[in-house]
Amino acid sequence: MSLKFVYLLGVVSIRHPIQVVSRITGLSQHVIRVWEKRYRAVVPGRTGTNRRLYTDEDVERLSLLTRATGAGHKISIIARLGVEDLRQLVATVSRGEPVRDGGLTDAGGRRDVLEADREPARSKKEGFIRRGGAAGVPAGVGGGTEAAGDSELVEEAVLATTRFDGETLMRVLEAAVIRFGHNGMLHRVVCPLARETGERWQRGQITAAHEHFASGIIRDFLARTARPFSLGEVAPCAVVTTPAGQLHELGAVIVAAAAGNLGWRVIYLGASLPAAEIAGAVRHNRARALLLSIVYPSDDPRLPEELVMLRRLMPQDSAVLVGGRAAAGYSQALRQIGAVQPGNLVELCDLLEQMRFPRVEG
Amino acid sequence: MSLKFVYLLGVVSIRHPIQVVSRITGLSQHVIRVWEKRYRAVVPGRTGTNRRLYTDEDVERLSLLTRATGAGHKISIIARLGVEDLRQLVATVSRGEPVRDGGLTDAGGRRDVLEADREPARSKKEGFIRRGGAAGVPAGVGGGTEAAGDSELVEEAVLATTRFDGETLMRVLEAAVIRFGHNGMLHRVVCPLARETGERWQRGQITAAHEHFASGIIRDFLARTARPFSLGEVAPCAVVTTPAGQLHELGAVIVAAAAGNLGWRVIYLGASLPAAEIAGAVRHNRARALLLSIVYPSDDPRLPEELVMLRRLMPQDSAVLVGGRAAAGYSQALRQIGAVQPGNLVELCDLLEQMRFPRVEG
DNA sequence: TGGAGATTGTCAATTACTTGTCTAAAAAGA
DNA sequence: TCTTTTTAGACAAGTAATTGACAATCTCCA
Known part of the structure; x- marks a missing residue:
């Protein structure tokens, strides 16, 4: 401070x-x-x-x-x-x-x-942002309002989480994959699960340990089911993490999986990294995008400074995308550093999709 | 020593x-x-x-x-x-x-x-006395020679880590499993890798981001290769995490995998959890053991209090096992709460093995 | 359209400072 | 006796400052 x-x-x-x-x-x-x-x-x-x-x-x-x-x-x-x-x-x-x-x-x-x-691109960033903002939400994939989710599976998953029942949680995820496909599982089950656990946690119905537990299980599951990577070197690189003080990993896990599904080379760095570390990783990997998840707390007085520092240390041509329920709490700082704030996972995926192929503008 | x-x-x-x-x-x-x-x-x-x-x-x-x-x-x-x-x-x-x-x-x-x-200059001169000094206790209990490690694989793993090259790191791990088996991989490659990255980090040769990255990759790998769980309910439960302020996860990942290999039902909670949360999880799961990894910092003034608090909130009959290079820094508090401090992974495994089958004493 | 002049990033050469390494001899330890 | 440590001094490689030059554009104007 x-x-x-x-x-x-x-x-x-x-x-x-x-x-x-x-x-x-x-x-x-x-x-x-x-x-x-x-x-x-x-x-x-x-x-x-x-x-x-x-x-x-x-x-x-x-x-x-x-x-x-x-x-x-x-x-x-x-x-x-x-x-x-x-x-x-x-x-x-x-x-x-x-x-x-x-x-x-x-x-x-x-x-x-x-x-x-x-590095390949710089001016692109502005392009993305403009486009992203304009294009906005392309209406949920499955029709409903931004991935309605399958309430039954979600409920079961939440229940399993509250019981530290990893086995069941995994079974639910498996069922979700079978029913909705790999991507659908993310959007319709894991994402709602994250939100739900977040809310329950806020209400004091579950503890942070539950969240950590679920993050771990979901990570393990995703690791097990994700396609083994064989991305060409051309695949754009995205660094995924949460800034210092943000200990909740689940959002980052989800985002990492989503980006991986979209063909990004994902460097996943877990939770709570100082700005300098993040910037170093971004720079080292020449990442085109940095994806941050900000979930809690939403009023950390240090975080805005941290974000500014982050932007300062980062290569200018890397975009910053920030999601998570607490992102809004830092919107001023986020705007200041030119971060993009997709409103939900669908929007985020949309942006990532657009950023996949840098166009040389004329 | x-x-x-x-x-x-x-x-x-x-x-x-x-x-x-x-x-x-x-x-x-x-x-x-x-x-x-x-x-x-x-x-x-x-x-x-x-x-x-x-x-x-x-x-x-x-x-x-x-x-x-x-x-x-x-x-x-x-x-x-x-x-x-x-x-x-x-x-x-x-x-x-x-x-x-x-x-x-x-x-x-x-x-x-x-x-x-x-690099070479140093190892030439100061040699690899490190092993004697750092290990201290030979500990040869567990059969193997305290995990001599396969220097070639380890080196490759370290290199991959410093380059954020997850693909190579995974390949190395695969090779290690083939050569040494699942458990041998942990002892002979992952563990030395953790030590080496720790030391390099201390020397400023790599950043915390590297450590986080490696933790993630190793987790994913372990998740992918571990036997899908189908442990009877009889399996004793172990909670694995790091206390609040300890952000480095790799040690916990290793310990979790090791415990899993030994037939424990592992509740993995990631890094940096407050005492109350940990205790809650232990209690909820009736865990027989709590495994903590303490790596850095080694002089957090809050941690001793945290540990004492932890012990107070935990069920009396649950054991606390603490490992990690920084554990020694808190040995006073650890002794105070009756925590066991295995000197290395082999010792830890030994202890876990002993704890698997509780004797009902009379 | 073409060209002169300004702008701006890059490079080489020189000088000087900084820093890690090494040697040798003496003292201390085991 | 053999190793480790201490001290002092020397040295080579790394790092930085300065100057001057250069090439690629960019801008402006005819």
């Missing part, structure tokens, strides 16, 4: 050498230095022996500048803007609105070079 | 010779001394004859410094920071991402060289 707070105020004792800054921002040391020399984008302090030392605010500025230039802004023009202005700029851009100073989404050659050596 | 021994006696202020510190931190003795001489990173006490003696805090500092330097920070700059600052630093700057030659020409490849260069 004080950590992040302090960071936001820029009052920090610890300063970073250029190597660290380079790793965090993804900029080469060359660029960092040249931005300083030509545009005074940042003016780091120095050690006694003339080594640069960057404050956290410097890092933030550079990150924002990276994102803004990626969106087509010219570094020479925005280099001197304040952090606040930059934030606004980036927020505007990630909402899909056109960049004001001419340099339209496709800023042209420089970007191509940049992308070619950085 | 002396470490564990002394811990058992409850003496808190033991101090370690440099060799031990070197083994724990993964730093060479040279580096430890040079960090002291040049930067005063630590200032160990001395014996009457001028030998260095390091406190636990020194060790902690050195570990953190290792991680921070791994993240790109300059030792000369961070050497004097306090433990808290270092923790923050390490948490902020994750080093999970690869350094791509794309953007970071200055930094590119360097790290690989650094590691490739650092």
Whole structure:
């Protein structure tokens, strides 16, 4: 808390050498230095022996500048803007609105070079978001209102969960697969089960242990029934986890399975990872999407900071998709970081489907 | 060795010779001394004859410094920071991402060289005394030689983990099952893998995300290969989890699998559950044993209270077994609550085997 | 449409600083 | 005696700063 707070105020004792800054921002040391020399984008302090030392605010500025230039802004023009202005700029851009100073989404050659050596896609993100928002819900697969679910099976599953009866729970899942198929099981049984357990837990009818238990069983079941992976290297990569403090794993399990079904290469990281860790994994895997599940608590004061930090540390061209019942509690932060918030699993799948095939826009 | 021994006696202020510190931190003795001489990173006490003696805090500092330097920070700059600052630093700057030659020409490849260069040097010099030191108790009870491990497979598994390469990791596990059988795989590959990842994590060579990732893959694998359960109701029940604040799941996964192999009905509850929740699950399932894994941190001030609370809430006739590299850090509390602390997986299995058939004593 | 000039990321070379490693000799321990 | 530790000094490789140049675009204008 004080950590992040302090960071936001820029009052920090610890300063970073250029190597660290380079790793965090993804900029080469060359660029960092040249931005300083030509545009005074940042003016780091120095050690006694003339080594640069960057404050956290410097890092933030550079990150924002990276994102803004990626969106087509010219570094020479925005280099001197304040952090606040930059934030606004980036927020505007990630909402899909056109960049004001001419340099339209496709800023042209420089970007191509940049992308070619950085990663396949950047501008895509905005595209997805726009599309996702517009397309919205394509009406549930099975007809009913967003996967009505099979109440009988769900009820049995809930019951099994409350009794720590893994065997029965698995049997129910098996039955669900037979009846609805692998995907249908997720949408019509597991998802409602998650919601139901969540509600019961909130009412104090069951404990977190039950939720953990169900997560485990469902994971095991999914692992057992999922197709053994043999995805081409082309498969886009998605990292699935929950941010620090979010201990409930079930949502993430579901999302991971759904993404796997849709042909994504899923890196599943379990629950409660700090921002830096998540960002590292995303970066390492060049993941096109980060899928977060936020279920409880819905008012963790640290989480917004954590999310901001996450966005700052992540590669700019990776999208963030956030689901879960408590996501709404952080919508301000989520909007700030340009996260997409699908309203339910169907929407999420829709988005994932769209993101599967990056189109080169014209 | 002396470490564990002394811990058992409850003496808190033991101090370690440099060799031990070197083994724990993964730093060479040279580096430890040079960090002291040049930067005063630590200032160990001395014996009457001028030998260095390091406190636990020194060790902690050195570990953190290792991680921070791994993240790109300059030792000369961070050497004097306090433990808290270092923790923050390490948490902020994750080093999970690869350094791509794309953007970071200055930094590119360097790290690989650094590691490739650092690794063999260390093992050559400090050798693999580790086994003697870390294992401490030979424990040869369970038949095998305390799981010597198949270094080749383990190495491949570690490599796959550092690369988030789930497919390869699974292949390795498969090979291990074929070669050693299901149980042998646990003892000879997964367990060493857990230890190795733990050590690398402490050295900052990998991130917590890697550990989470490996846990997930291993879970999935175990779920897939474990016998589908059809245990009679007679099977004794064991609850497996980690106490609140302990986010690392791998140890619990291993233990759960081991217990399952031995014919226990395992209720697996994942990581980081509050005492009340755990106790509730134990009570609800009339579990004969509660298996806890404690890996990190080893100095959570809340954990002892949590453990005491746990014992108070639990049924009296349920045993508590605690394993994990950080268990020693809480040995006082553990003794207080009458927990059993098997030194390694073999011992644990031994105990579980004994507990399978309760004697009704007269 | 074509071209001049500005913009911007990249690179090489040089210099200087940083840091891990190593050797050798003496002391201590076992 | 054989190993381990300590100290001091030397060294090589890694890392960073600076300068100047370069190539690929982008912008603007004729």
